[in-house]
Amino acid sequence: MRALAMPQDGSGAPRFSHVACGDCPIRERAVCAYCDGDALDALSAIKTYREYPAGRDILAAGEVSPMVGSIVRGVVKLTKSLPDGRAQMVGLLFPGDFVGHPGRAEAAYDATAATEVQLCLFQRQPFETLLRETPQLEKRLLDMTLTELDAAREWLLLLGRKxxxxxxxxxxxxxxxxxxxxxxxxxxxxxxxxxxxxxxxxxxxxxxxxxxxxxxxxxxxxxxxxxxxxxxxxxxxxxxxxxxxxxxxx
Amino acid sequence: MRALAMPQDGSGAPRFSHVACGDCPIRERAVCAYCDGDALDALSAIKTYREYPAGRDILAAGEVSPMVGSIVRGVVKLTKSLPDGRAQMVGLLFPGDFVGHPGRAEAAYDATAATEVQLCLFQRQPFETLLRETPQLEKRLLDMTLTELDAAREWLLLLGRKxxxxxxxxxxxxxxxxxxxxxxxxxxxxxxxxxxxxxxxxxxxxxxxxxxxxxxxxxxxxxxxxxxxxxxxxxxxxxxxxxxxxxxxx
DNA sequence: CGGCATTTTGACGTCCCTCAAGGGGCGTGG
DNA sequence: CCACGCCCCTTGAGGGACGTCAAAATGCCG
Missing domain, CATH: 1.10.10.10 (Winged helix-like DNA-binding domain superfamily/Winged helix DNA-binding domain)
Known part of the structure; x- marks a missing residue:
């Protein structure tokens, strides 16, 4: 299991170019969507890009990750498991979606790259500071979390009754x-x-x-x-x- | 189906006394937990209490509610249904939990009183204004939403694999x-x-x-x-x- | 060509659903 | 006080959808 903060081996070396936020393909959908000017600059200053090949673990449940971030490209799956090995996917994240819970360092589920993935990562500490100082960032994160909650509840109906x-x-x-x-x-x-x-x-x-x-x-x-x-x-x-x-x- | 805003009939008449926020039993757990001073006064100024007998609908899916609020006493169930009548509960809310999604007026699921319930309600418009002006209120709501998301995902594992x-x-x-x-x-x-x-x-x-x-x-x-x-x-x-x-x- | 992962297909078992009937608690009304 | 109805809960018999176990087919890559 490899954490967000761990350096990557050769097979996962960057293959996508880093971009200015203005040219970012997820600019309109990601957590930064409501930001501009100083707030965007502040986010930009603490961002780093990172790539994961298909199948690689991004974060393991129970692990403490110093990073949170947005999916730029690819698909990330979130999985919870029982001790006997039964596993259930509890989320499927696409470009623009946010990975990690600000405010709780310990991951509640495994995050794995389902396809080749590029993340735009922020260190947790500076990001949380920025969150406190930037209402539009917090507002966007709340909106996105509410959307995910609705999606999870739609999935409850699927698993329970369909x-x-x-x-x-x-x-x-x-x-x-x-x-x-x-x-x-x-x-x-x-x-x-x-x-x-x-x-x-x-x-x-x-x-x-x-x-x-x-x-x-x-x-x-x-x-x-x-x-x-x-x-x-x-x-x-x-x-x-x-x-x-x-x-x-x- | 009776909406949050509708006046109540006799059977639902108040049976609990209104309380000052300082004496509120959910003061430490509700959306107002991080507020004090002016912020708490502002919330207090727009709150109203409301009681629902067990079994009464609080809000129907698709309905537009002008209210959001906190559960003071009792248990509220959230349910989603398929057109053919199959129904799945997608949330069970206890005292302190928040009912309604700020930012989206239309309810995504039915909310029903499972027991006798008392809500502390806020009109949506003033509440959302206050939310924009009060970072600690938004922070608390984000925390609570993340907790609910984790709970929903735990439930996905239950429904999918147990x-x-x-x-x-x-x-x-x-x-x-x-x-x-x-x-x-x-x-x-x-x-x-x-x-x-x-x-x-x-x-x-x-x-x-x-x-x-x-x-x-x-x-x-x-x-x-x-x-x-x-x-x-x-x-x-x-x-x-x-x-x-x-x-x-x- | 050969090894490996993924997918497909088959036979069989089982857990849960469906349908049905009966029992217990409680409020209402005679 | 008892009778009645209603709702909730329990219990039983039977069936079906999905899981389990097993093996073969397909595709990928060296």
């Missing part, structure tokens, strides 16, 4: 919605909607509260029924978004 | 811990630990992602095995907290 088929359809709909928003250029609505899966079958199972076999079986069945199409197991195409939405249960 | 028996044990352990903290007077550790259940079997099922029959069956079995004892279905006694903890799975 069938395996509905869980998979819900997850794919969420990914489709994200892909659509990421490529807002006027795409024909009629064309099959296509996007990559950032997770393996096993990771999907971990997220959806299922086993890998159940995920695989239902994916296969959805394909057989024409709701989904995919040649590669890691990329999905949806001929009819409405049909998939109808399978999601809400 | 067996019915483990879910029930986990829930009872949480209640036992709360009861113990509420009565910190040096109780003998050896004595059977006793506390009331704020929820019916049906509500427990709704919270735990189970059916009422499964909850009832496992409660019966836990009693038969001596892990629990109860004469009244609504109050539980735990002869051996460690034994119950061992059933919780973590």
């Amino acid at each position: 069938t395996a088929r509905e869980r998979i359809a819900t997850f794919l709909m969420a990914l489709a919605g994200r892909a659509r928003r990421a490529a807002p250029a006027g795409l024909p609505d009629g064309a099959p909607f296509c996007f990559p899966l950032p997770l393996t079958r096993g990771e999907m199972a971990e997220y959806l509260g299922l086993t890998i076999e159940t995920v695989s079986r239902h994916m296969t069945r959805l394909r057989a029924e024409g709701v989904l199409a995919f040649s590669d197991a890691r990329s999905v195409s949806v001929p009819d978004l409405a049909a998939l939405a109808a399978e999601a249960g809400d | 067996t019915a028996r483990e879910r029930i044990a986990t829930f009872l352990m949480a209640l036992a811990g709360r009861a113990r903290r509420a009565a910190p007077a040096g109780l003998p550790d050896g004595a059977p630990f006793c506390f009331p259940l704020p929820l019916t079997r049906g509500e427990m099922a709704e919270y735990l992602g189970l059916t009422i029959e499964t909850v009832s069956r496992h409660m019966t079995r836990l009693r038969a095995e001596g892990v629990l004892a109860f004469s009244d279905a609504r109050s539980v006694s735990v002869p051996d907290l460690a034994a119950l903890a061992a059933e919780a799975g973590d």
Whole structure:
């Protein structure tokens, strides 16, 4: 397990260039979104970039991390485990999302890079100081935390009440919605909607509260029924978004 | 469905006295915990108290509420439902907890009084203004929201991976811990630990992602095995907290 | 070509859900 | 005081969705 603060080995060496905040791809979505002028300069002064290859641990539960930060590129999964090894993904973070809890140094769950990831990191101490002095930073963090809380509660409904088929359809709909928003250029609505899966079958199972076999079986069945199409197991195409939405249960 | 702002009928008429903030039982735990002096006066100036009998709806999903507030007494449940009627409790709020999301007027879930409830309410608009002007208020709200997020993620693990028996044990352990903290007077550790259940079997099922029959069956079995004892279905006694903890799975 | 990880598929078991009936507590009304 | 209804809880029988165990297929990379 490798903490946010640990130096990285060669395989994780930087491959993305550091950017000015003004050119940052997550400028509008990240914790810094409401900041400008002096506040942005102050944040910029304490930021460092860091890359993680797919599969690498970013932070382990119970570990004390001196860093918090924003996802610039890639997907980060948050996982909680029981002593006997059963594991449940409790969050899936995308570019712009914030990693780490200001105010509590000890991580409550494992954070792992699901894909290659670039983080924009801040040392905890200066960041928390800045947080106290910068109302718009704190406001943004509160907004983002409330959004995450809503998302977690939506997931409670999924885990508590939805069938395996509905869980998979819900997850794919969420990914489709994200892909659509990421490529807002006027795409024909009629064309099959296509996007990559950032997770393996096993990771999907971990997220959806299922086993890998159940995920695989239902994916296969959805394909057989024409709701989904995919040649590669890691990329999905949806001929009819409405049909998939109808399978999601809400 | 009755909104926070709606006037109440006779059955819900106030039965608790309004109190000065200095004498408030949740003074140390609520959103106002970090406030004093002017900030506390400003909050006090816009607060109103309101009572709800057990079972009454406080706020319905999708409804626009002009109020937010703190629970002074009682237990509030938050529930999300699917169109076909399946329902999952997504939060259980106790005295000191905050009801409503500043910044988003539309409720994301139903809020219902599980027991008789007293709320300390603030009109949304003045509260949000005060929030912008009062860093310690925003800080407290952020802290509380992060705590709720952690709790929700703990619940994801429960719903995704724990067996019915483990879910029930986990829930009872949480209640036992709360009861113990509420009565910190040096109780003998050896004595059977006793506390009331704020929820019916049906509500427990709704919270735990189970059916009422499964909850009832496992409660019966836990009693038969001596892990629990109860004469009244609504109050539980735990002869051996460690034994119950061992059933919780973590 | 060969090794490894991932995915798919099959057979079987089990935990929990569904459907159904019955019991206990409590308030209301005769 | 008892009868009745209502709600909550309990208990039972049966079935189904998903988990477990196992093996084969597919893809990736050296």
